[in-house]
């Protein structure tokens with residue numbers, strides 16, 4: 001499946017949050033002309049990453065300030081934490097997120 005949203009919904013200062021049909025939340029970030037889509041739930045203690053911000057390309061969790069590489073999903077430190085990442089493309093003024101690999105929260109999958 002694909003989630004579409006207007007590119008104007010995401011700015012460098014303000015991430016967006018979208019949900020899959022199953023209810024899994026994805027945070028969308030912009031850094032310059034690049035867009036990133038990652039699981040919204042921080043794997044540390046569950047904070048909403050869409051409430052955070054970017055530091056350069058890194059996604060910064062609002063709760064304990066852990067930083068994640070939005071391309072690989074890897075936490076800068078501690079390195080064992082990892083976010084699920086989703087392919088995102090921009091065509092014209094529309095962003096398209098491929099959420100086919102999103103887990104189903106109703107089945108107890110949150111990562």
Ligand code: FES
Pocket residue numbers: 042043044045046047061062063064065066
């Ligand atoms: S909940 Fe995200 S760093 Fe702790």
